[in-house]
Amino acid sequence: MSSVSKTARVATPHAAPQTSVSPTSVSPTSVSPTSVSPTSAAPTAQSHAAAKSKKTGKLHKGPSLWYTAPALIFFGVFALIPLVGVLVLSFTTWDGLGAITFNGIGNWVRMFQDPLVMNAFKLTIILTIVSWAVQTPICILLGTFMAGTQKYRAFLAVFYFLPLLFSSTAVAITWKNLLDPNFGVGKAFGIGWLAHNWLGDPKTALWTVIFVVSWCFIPLHSLLYQGAVRQIPQTMYEAATIDGAGPIRQFFSITLPQLKYTFATDSTLMIVGSLTYFDLVYVMIGGGPGNATRILPLDMYLKGFKSYDMGGASVVGVIILALGIAVSLILNKVSGSDKMESQMEGA
Amino acid sequence: MKGTLKAKAIRLTAAIAASATLLTVSACGAQPGGGSAKATGANATVWSLTDSTWASVQQTFEDWNKANPDAQIKNESFANDSYKEKIRTAIGSGNAPTLVLSWGGSPVTDYWSNKNIIDLTSDLDSTVKEKVLDSVAAEGYRDDKLVAVPVGQVQPAILWTNKAVLKEAGISDAPQTWDELLDDVAKLKDAGKTPIALAGGSKWPYLMWAAYLIDRIGGPDVMQNILDGKKDAWSDPAVIEAMTKIQDLVDAGAFGDSYQSMSADDKKDTALLANGQAGFDLMGSWVYADFGTINADFAKNDLGYAAFPAVEGGKGDPTMLTGNLANYWSVAASAGKESQQTAIKYLKENTYSDGIVDGLLKSGGVPPVKGIEDKVKSADDGTGFLTYVYDSVKDASNYQLSLDVALPADQGQALLNNLEQVFLKQITPQQFADAMNKTL
Numbered sequence: 171m172s173s174v175s176k177t178a179r180v181a182t183p184h185a186a187p188q189t190s191v192s193p194t195s196v197s198p199t200s201v202s203p204t205s206v207s208p209t210s211a212a213p214t215a216q217s218h219a220a221a222k223s224k225k226t227g228k229l230h231k232g233p234s235l236w237y238t239a240p241a242l243i244f245f246g247v248f249a250l251i252p253l254v255g256v257l258v259l260s261f262t263t264w265d266g267l268g269a270i271t272f273n274g275i276g277n278w279v280r281m282f283q284d285p286l287v288m289n290a291f292k293l294t295i296i297l298t299i300v301s302w303a304v305q306t307p308i309c310i311l312l313g314t315f316m317a318g319t320q321k322y323r324a325f326l327a328v329f330y331f332l333p334l335l336f337s338s339t340a341v342a343i344t345w346k347n348l349l350d351p352n353f354g355v356g357k358a359f360g361i362g363w364l365a366h367n368w369l370g371d372p373k374t375a376l377w378t379v380i381f382v383v384s385w386c387f388i389p390l391h392s393l394l395y396q397g398a399v400r401q402i403p404q405t406m407y408e409a410a411t412i413d414g415a416g417p418i419r420q421f422f423s424i425t426l427p428q429l430k431y432t433f434a435t436d437s438t439l440m441i442v443g444s445l446t447y448f449d450l451v452y453v454m455i456g457g458g459p460g461n462a463t464r465i466l467p468l469d470m471y472l473k474g475f476k477s478y479d480m481g482g483a484s485v486v487g488v489i490i491l492a493l494g495i496a497v498s499l500i501l502n503k504v505s506g507s508d509k510m511e512s513q514m515e516g517a
Numbered sequence: 518m519k520g521t522l523k524a525k526a527i528r529l530t531a532a533i534a535a536s537a538t539l540l541t542v543s544a545c546g547a548q549p550g551g552g553s554a555k556a557t558g559a560n561a562t563v564w565s566l567t568d569s570t571w572a573s574v575q576q577t578f579e580d581w582n583k584a585n586p587d588a589q590i591k592n593e594s595f596a597n598d599s600y601k602e603k604i605r606t607a608i609g610s611g612n613a614p615t616l617v618l619s620w621g622g623s624p625v626t627d628y629w630s631n632k633n634i635i636d637l638t639s640d641l642d643s644t645v646k647e648k649v650l651d652s653v654a655a656e657g658y659r660d661d662k663l664v665a666v667p668v669g670q671v672q673p674a675i676l677w678t679n680k681a682v683l684k685e686a687g688i689s690d691a692p693q694t695w696d697e698l699l700d701d702v703a704k705l706k707d708a709g710k711t712p713i714a715l716a717g718g719s720k721w722p723y724l725m726w727a728a729y730l731i732d733r734i735g736g737p738d739v740m741q742n743i744l745d746g747k748k749d750a751w752s753d754p755a756v757i758e759a760m761t762k763i764q765d766l767v768d769a770g771a772f773g774d775s776y777q778s779m780s781a782d783d784k785k786d787t788a789l790l791a792n793g794q795a796g797f798d799l800m801g802s803w804v805y806a807d808f809g810t811i812n813a814d815f816a817k818n819d820l821g822y823a824a825f826p827a828v829e830g831g832k833g834d835p836t837m838l839t840g841n842l843a844n845y846w847s848v849a850a851s852a853g854k855e856s857q858q859t860a861i862k863y864l865k866e867n868t869y870s871d872g873i874v875d876g877l878l879k880s881g882g883v884p885p886v887k888g889i890e891d892k893v894k895s896a897d898d899g900t901g902f903l904t905y906v907y908d909s910v911k912d913a914s915n916y917q918l919s920l921d922v923a924l925p926a927d928q929g930q931a932l933l934n935n936l937e938q939v940f941l942k943q944i945t946p947q948q949f950a951d952a953m954n955k956t957l
């Protein structure tokens with residue numbers, strides 16, 4: 171058995187309930203205790219074996235490694251090669267037309283002294299932290315609600331999921347017009363405070379962006395939590411009910427702890443996602459007013475494709491990439507989800 | 518030969534790599550360039566724009582292809598912004614279409630200095646000089662060589678007015694001087710209107726104010742020094758005064774309280790004027806057709822237009838204009854010899870041909886062509902607008918190309934950024950000058 175296929179097989183039963191998005195795989199019946207317990211009993215032994223075969227590098231028995239070729243080729247051509255290209259470009263001067271000349275760490279020094287980059291860095295951190303802090307609690311609550319069996323739940327869920335179906339450009343244009351102080355909802359219905367120049371006031375622009383970003387992405391993350399909540403064995407709740415725990419106590423003592431790995435996965439998605447927000451901000455306000463929403467990806471785009479400073483833009487690109495990888499690794503380590511221990515002992 | 522091929526390959530890879538990663542990381546849906554637009558044999562390729570004013574130019578390609586079965590011109594149309602993003606990558610990687618469209622300014626300078634486009638002087642100099650108005654033709658020359666041939670309509674920035682709104686506020690005529698404009702702003706504000714509609718969200722409308730004010734105060738030399746990259750050219754007293762005047766206007770509430778987010782692409786500023794919420798709008802002549810679409814009644818009865826007011830004691834001539842000059846065709850150096858010949862022959866036959874001139878006038882555009890007064894007059898819809906634009910351009914003492922195009926790209930972007938901060942009063946005129954001097 172190859173190290174690849176073996177680890178995959180070991181990891182899947184544990185990882186899947188936490189991360190799966192597909193509604194079909196999260197139907198309550200598929201997680202009856204019997205189907206979970208056997209695999210959860212022996213994870214450590216198997217992962218040891220996986221580690222061993224990794225070291226010895228023995229050839230595999232399972233499906234041919236050639237099956238990975240299409241994915242690897244795509245990854246190589248569309249991710250690795252451009253990545254290396256951008257890393258190289260970050261040490262060069264290039265306007266997109268002329269010769270590419272090497273200039274050492276010149277771009278890096280310049281970018282780290284560029285007030286626009288520093289400002290973008292600060293804005294990106296704020297955007298990331300705040301949109302995570304706003305979305306997570308809402309998503310957990312919505313996800314838990316939607317996982318239930320209340321009346322009208324399915325009907326309401328459709329509305330919660332709607333934003334997920336819209337393209338972000340359409341969302342950006344719609345919100346931009348809704349929030350327009352002269353032609354938007356505020357003006358139309360004569361609601362004074364709503365006719366505030368939300369996107370044009372440097373003080374409110376970033377918060378407005380965070381609001382729209384949240385509106386746009388809460389459905390996706392709620393869906394993840396919904397799947398995770400449905401994976402929690404009913405027996406746990408039954409036992410808790412017998413012990414006299416009410417719904418709120420059950421939420422805090424069973425639901426929340428059981429969502430640990432989903433929380434880690436989802437936070438990673440959310441944080442890495444907010445590091446790369448571009449389209450919404452670009453279409454809605456384009457980094458303005460006065461750089462109030464000029465976040466890193468936007469700064470990179472404007473440097474590269476408006477100022478034709480490919481070297482500088484590549485530096486910003488590498489910074490974003492490094493930030494994204496660092497955040498995912500740290501989250502993975504801190505949450506312990508790289509170990510993916512079972513949480514269902516005794517379930 | 519091998520060396521250039523290799524260099525080309527490296528640059529193509531770099532171009533794709535840059536576009537791909539920058540766009541993947543930013544999760545952007547726009548399609549980057551890199552696709553080859555190269556033609557074979559005597560065939561040529563061209564990328565043009567989808568704007569309605571381009572219909573008459575598209576027609577010439579169709580006609581050409583019918584008449585020249587052995588030398589086809591393959592035309593692909595793009596929206597404005599996606600074209601701008603695509604063309605540079607295509608040129609940089611040696612895959613440019615045979616006919617390269619531009620707006621003049623620094624991109625043409627870049628293409629020329631990198632030998633991406635060829636010298637057209639011997640083939641087309643006489644055609645251009647004979648047909649095109651001097652101020653527009655001049656932009657196509659680099660090092661005294663013709664490298665870009667004008668095409669399309671001329672688009673100066675005009676001070677549009679809503680006559681009904683002005684009347685309501687007790688203003689009889691468009692302002693002739695800066696002080697009159699300030700008075701009008703106060704009156705409009707008292708009448709509960711947004712005095713001047715300004716699409717600040719798009720940033721580039723700010724440039725029109727800056728360009729006109731700098732020229733009216735200091736004359737054309739100030740801007741020329743900046744374009745020549747002279748040291749500390751932005752510290753010129755005329756620049757400082759222009760920025761101060763801009764902030765005076767902002768303080769006077771001239772732009773209302775929502776200009777920062779208004780987008781010119783959504784035509785929010787023109788809608789404010791057309792719907793009677795604003796008195797003035799400084800915007801390119803291309804919005805003329807939009808006014809009719811937004812409010813036909815207004816366009817017919819209440820739409821007014823005027824030159825940017827003079828500044829008392831200023832050195833500038835009030836006939837000076839700023840805005841877009843025209844579009845320009847260049848011929849790509851990377852195209853094969855025969856393709857280039859096809860392109861040149863096409864340009865010889867079709868540079869402001871009668872068909873293009875008539876088509877432009879019909880769609881409300883003014884071609885910058887010499888001696889077409891009669892045609893312009895007969896095409897007029899009764900408002901006299903086409904004649905006004907034609908005469909203004911013809912009589913302009915100086916026609917400053919939009920600064921973001923005229924300046925090198927990095928300086929143009931820095932200008933947009935700093936000028937926005939002037940309008941938002943985040944920096945002082947002096948800080949603006951200091952920041953801009955650093956870019957020279």
